[in-house]
Amino acid sequence: MSSVIEVETKIAVPNIPEIAERLRSLGASYLGGSFQRDTYLNAPHCDYAETDEALRVRETNAGVEITYKGPKQQKSGAKARTEITVSVASAEDAIRLLTATGFNASAIVKKEREEYTYGGTTIALDHVEGLGTYVEIEVLTEKDVSAANTTIESVKKELNISGDHIPESYLELLLMKE
Template sequence: MFEVEAKFAVPEPGDVKDRLERQGVRMAKRQQERDVYYNAPHRDFGETDEALRVRYDDSGSTVTYKGPKVRVGSAKAREEFNLGVASGEALEEILSRLGFKRAAVVSKVREFYEMGDVTVTLDDVEGLGTYIEIEILTDGANEDAAERIGTIAKELGVEGPPIYTSYLEMLLFKQR
């Protein structure tokens, strides 16, 4: 499965929420997420543009592997695999014992808005600010999904260039 998404900085999230409401789109859920990222002992995920994370949220714990980013029009796509785990803490202990090193923790409050097969999230990311992500899951990284995302961004009044770096990359850059 590929995740095709575009991310934009949102100085005034209230404006986006108003436009969503005018389109009849309501918030599906709001939750706190804490993402713990790991680096592998046998290769540097920063160099290979991969990610391995353990996410803690209201529904439990999930481990996610993300492949390297691919540019698709004005969006990015990544192969992504998710697996729910009974205990994120136990998984983190296993990763640690296997030599994986904790790279960073990204905490955010995320609001989800569903528009058919499109997910819009407003993210208040600790230490970084507020962003919107517009995402479509597809079988492949395709241009149609990127075009649809661009159209939705315009409809929501989102301006500025898309941000291709992940929250993890943004946070690590800020910490340097």
């Protein structure tokens, strides 16, 4: 299990192949591609949409994990929030356990993702079913959110990525679209 602060910026982009090429030309390390299926669950004691929290079961070709994301700590610039992740053997069993204890599955987000590391960040190039294409630039830290933001802005400039930061999660964006 890990517990850290995730600091990330998300930007809608039309040019995923150009960004991937720029990353390769700058010597970024390719971490691989995956298809991700995220099942979001809501708590029996509160509405996570109202408390700005999230609980998801993520399935990829690499395995399955449950992640809890706490409320956003920062509303402007890159968002920051506590993240706790545990690996599990089966998505089906994890969802069954959580629903048996009162949680209910509320939505599913599907995406194709390619990931790179560059300049102290993890960069995800995402095609999200029903939403479009995005880049996420992320830094995990134990406490220094300000330094993480500086790193993200520096990498964003090096990659020549423009556009406004989108503070909403893919789940929130999909729900807003409905």
